[in-house]
Amino acid sequence: MACKGLHLTCCLKRLWQCNCISHFSLLSYSKMENTSSLSGSLQESPFDQIIPVITQSVPVERIYLTGRQRHKIVVENIFNVFINPSTEESSYDLVVIVSAEERRSENELQDVIENRCKVIAPVNVLIMALPKFRQLLDVGHPFIFAVTHAAMLLFDSGTITATLNKLPDEKEFIEQSRADITGWSHSATVFLDGAGYYVQAGHPNMSAFMLHQATEHCLIGLIRTMTGYKVHTHNIDKLLRYARSYSLELNGLFPRNTPEEIHLFQLLQKAYVDARYKPTYTITQAEVLIITTRVQKIQTLVQEICHTQLNALENSINQAGIA
DSSP states (O other): OOOOTTHHHHHHHHHHHTTOOOSOEEETTTEEEOHHHHHHHHTTSSHHHHHHHHHHHSOEEEEEEEEEEEEEEEEEOSSOEEEEEEEEEEEEEEEEEEOTTOOSOHHHHHHHHHHHHTTTOOEEEEEEEHHHHHHHHHTTOHHHHHHHHHSEEEEEOSOOOOOOOSOOOHHHHHHHHHHHHHHHHHHHHHHHHHHHHHHHTTOHHHHHHHHHHHHHHHHHHHHHHHHSOOOOOOOHHHHHHHHTTTOHHHHHTSOOOSHHHHHHHHHHHTTTTHHHHOTTOOOOHHHHHHHHHHHHHHHHHHHHHHHHHHHHHHHHHHHHHHO
């Protein structure tokens, strides 16, 4: 069985209604594999080291594995280009449920976990406080439904006894998502228009801030459409890492594979704060125009992905209704 994005929630819901859920694992919110397949790949995984690092750094209630991303290793230098297709590096997508007593912000907790784990293996972490987890569980939120029924539970403190009390309403989700797309897409367009105005008016720093906001709105909108969950961060690097599960092309727009590309991305990444408040932040008109073109491509690509996803989910629901 193959289910993509919120298709997964739809498929799981049908299976749950038929009492047929057994061995499912969620891979990057976009690919279904049976548990034995993912478990087999985990036999060589670093989780026996990662889990203690996380639990010793943060008061954890549960840790879910939601995906693994595999990257071929390419070594390039002035003497040789070495590509070994059999050699891979893996990064892991985790949902970490933290104790209600934790007072640090989600962004701070994410940074702590990712920084301490990266010497073992790269991890992309989504943090959720226990009260929020219980709230979403109680209302049958599609994101929590997918995680609790398809992701692999790596750690459980044993203190969570709540169960899902309500099935997700896919039609309601589609309706809300279409309204959301209209909202964030309009906001992104306004920010892009603002970027054009400010660069022409001789204020490239403010233009960079507008480009940051356009990018942020598009990526948060994509993640919400694909998972049902709204992330809260201004960090474009984090948003692109989340979005990588749904489109490799997005990350390709800011490849960061040369000093020039790294510089361009850092101009966008730092624009939320530095472009407004740091006198040392400088960006040229030419750099603004390059980034603008790429952000416009992000907006177009994200809109296409979201509409395709919702249309596919709607067709799946209609076909299930006919059946």
